[in-house]
Amino acid sequence: MTLSDVDRFEAARPRLEAIAYRMLGSSSEAEDAVQETFLRWQAADTGRIEVPEAWLTKVLTHLCLNQLTSARARRETYVGQWLPEPLLTGDPMLGPADTAEQRESVSYAVLVLLERLSPNERAVYVLREAFDYPHREIAEILDISEAASQQTYHRAKKHVADGRARTEIDEAEARRIVEEFLAAATSGRTEPLVRLLTQDAAAIGDGGGKVPARARAFEGARAVATFLRGLFRPSDAKRALVGGSPDFYASTANGEPALVAVVDGRVIGITCLEVTPDGIVAVRSQVNPDKLDRATARWAAEGHEEAPLYAF
Known part of the structure; x- marks a missing residue:
């Protein structure tokens, strides 16, 4: 393998990682899929590959499809509810965000909805909605007909739309929403x-299974409010559980307002708020430490010298 072959792969890496993250909902699994793609690129006769980008995308997509198939079996034995790994704003793995469709496709709410799709539906949706691949190229990547790609895309988009109007929120508005949410949650x-x-x-x-979390969702405004009121009531037992007194900050993750809990520089929880014109419709908290390593690294790299909104 020549240096130029390595350079060509590295130039494609950010796009490949962004595709894999949207497909798998996990940064570590996305990195693994991209690394396996690189190993196959190393072993290939690259001089015979006419369009490296298309070749790499096809190999990566099929690796992700295999991963999704095995992931479904693993999630049947997963302890509690499975949620995607949230990424803090600015993380390059979030990928392109030039259009409303691209931003929507990587929102936390949509990543959750993508779990309802079949692996093929998820692949078509991600490639078309987030990366604007034409159906002709998607058909070649997935070894299906162009008509099948179009039908799969429309079916996937219908599942993801779910009839709910979402609201695009800028950073200032996101901070205001998080501040209001936290003030209400800590009011008692x-x-x-x-x-x-x-x-x-x-x-x-x-x-x-590593941090206590209820196996089933709380449903209905009053049930959710009662749960949150208790969750944000400080206690020595809660501090002992997380290894200290967490500080809470307003941020954004996957384009949604997010409350980030930090203990001694380590992100121990990210709560994403799905907002509609009618109010907050979902409160999704990722507290599995295995899914917060990348967020912790990014948090540390950004500094964050501002005072927390709330100290537990």
């Missing part, structure tokens, strides 16, 4: 939270 009363939530709001957490 349920009513301020109920006013922020939609009537069909749900709260769900992923602890991966």
Whole structure:
């Protein structure tokens, strides 16, 4: 393998990682898939590959399809609820964000909905919606007909749309929403939270069996508000559980307002708020430490010298 072959792969790496993350919902699994793609690129007769980008995308996509198939079996034995790994704003693995469709395709809410799709539906949706691949190229990548690609895309898009109007939020608005949410959650009363939530709001957490998290979601504004009121009530037992007193910061993750909990520089939880014109419809908390390593590294790299919104 020549130096130019390595350079060509490295030039493609950011796009490949962004595709794999959207496909798999995990940065570590995405990195593994991209590394395996590189190994296959190393072993290939690259001089005979006419369009390296197309070749790499096809190999990566099929690796992700295989991973998704095996992941479904693993998630049947996963402890508690499985949620994707959230990525903090600015993480290059989030990929392109030039259009509303691209930003929507990597939102935390949509990553959760993508779990409902078959592996092929997920691949077509990601390649078309987030990376604007024409159906002719998607058909070649997946070894299907162009008509099948179009049908699969429309079916996937219908599943993802789910009839709910979402709201695009800038960073200033996201911070305001998180501040209001945290003030309500730490008020010791349920009513301020109920006013922020939609009537069909749900709260769900992923602890991966390593951090306590309820196996089933809380559903309905009052049930969610009652749960959150108790969750944000400080106690020595909770501090012992997380290894110290967490500080809470307003941020954004996958384009959604996010509350980040940090203990001694380590991100121990990211709570993403799905916001609609009617209020907060979902509160999704990722507390599985295996899914927070990348967020911790990014948090440390960014510094964050500002005072926390709340200290537990």
